[in-house]
Amino acid sequence: MKGKLEPAERQRLIEEGKNLKEGLVTLEEDLLKLTDALQQEAQCIPNMTHPDVPIGGEESSVIRKMVGSPRKFSFPVKDHLQLGKELDLLDFDAAAEVSGSKFYYLKNEAVMLEMGLINWTLSEVMKKGFTPLTTPEIVRSSVVEKCGFQPRGANTQVYSIEGSDQCLIGTAEIPVGGIHMDSIVAESLLPLKYVAFSHCFRTEAGAAGTATRGLYRVHQFSKVEMFVLCQSEESEFYHEELIKIEEDLFSSLGLHYKTLDMASVDLGAPAYRKFDVEAWMPGLERFGEISSASNCTDYQSRRLGIRYRPSEPSSTNSKKGKGSLPPPKFVHTLNATACAIPRMIVCLLENYQQEDGSVIIPEPLRPFMGGLQIIAPKSR
Secondary structure, eight states, rough: OOOOOOOOHHHHHHHHHHHHHHHHHHHHHHHHHEEEEEHHHTSOOOOOOOOSSSSSGGOOEEEEESSSSSOSSOOOOOOOHHHHHHOOOEHHHHHHHHOTOOOOOOHHHHHHHHHHHHEEEEHHHHHOEEEEEESSSEEHHHHHTTTTSSSSSSOOOOBBTTTSHHHHHOOOOOHHHTTTTTTEEGGGOEEEEEEEEEEEEOOOOTHHHHGTGGGSSSSSEEEEEEEEEEOGGHHHHHHHHHHHHHHHHHHHHTOOOOEOOGGGGGGTTTTTEEEEEEEEEETTTTTEEEEEEEEEETTTHHHHHHEEEEEOTTTTOOOOSGGOOOEEEEEEEEEEEEEEEHHHHHHHHHSSBBSSEEOOOOOOGGGGGGOOOOEEEEEE
């Protein structure tokens, strides 16, 4: 175009340039769509699996530890729904009218029990060097996806807010995971250990039956969650630390429980390895899951863009200046439930019920409940 050209040739090249420009716009639009489609497909690929993880469904999970034994009752055992009604602690009927099924009101001592459990759990976990947090409970859909959860689809557990790109959180793991998104953390700050309180919201799509009745499976609940960001070679150590904290908490409440090394089908997309804790619930006459601890390795940090720069200079690069800085590495992330409140209330009501209909408060919780020692039937 810069040379001497015949007018007709110049015009032809101008037209060709216009066509190239328009074609490029179309190609760029197609590229965006393809990149998005590729991203959606890639997000369906789960994490790698630890070599020691049992292969198969939930029935293939292996018991790591069994603590305590079921309490022997000399009277007919009530479930938490009956206890909650007789002691005026729970109201599912009013909540069903106000909000729909699987919602509830806590009343009287049950409110103190929830607050006591939250504060006791926070104080115990903070002793282990965890930083306490409360989190946003509405997050961007992109952050939910980067943490390995699917906010869309028929069986999603996520509540999406119509007309926005936001969701309600199903666990504090999501907003805590997002705190250091798209950043390089100084190696000297690792491990970063957080204990977060939040409300959690889950659609519980496909969940039904007597095994999920009452407080066991609900749409909204309070939870205290632990979250760790660490160097890649340390994540297995912190996974053991997290499950030990959980086990110590449940042992101090006098629960009969077992810890399981979960089988591959039950891991979910982000987890490299997952330990679950199931406690005995005498009213439900079965063990029920009260906690889990997952090592997600770099599955979430790659998507969230959380890296750290090793302090040791790279031995393969002897040049001085910026070039000698070692390349940043992805952190490993881990999460673990310190206390899922409704299921803990199920455990405490059912395990500590007395023949006269009262429920004893475990000793560690009493200072966090104004010294309350027993939930007694209300006088008529």
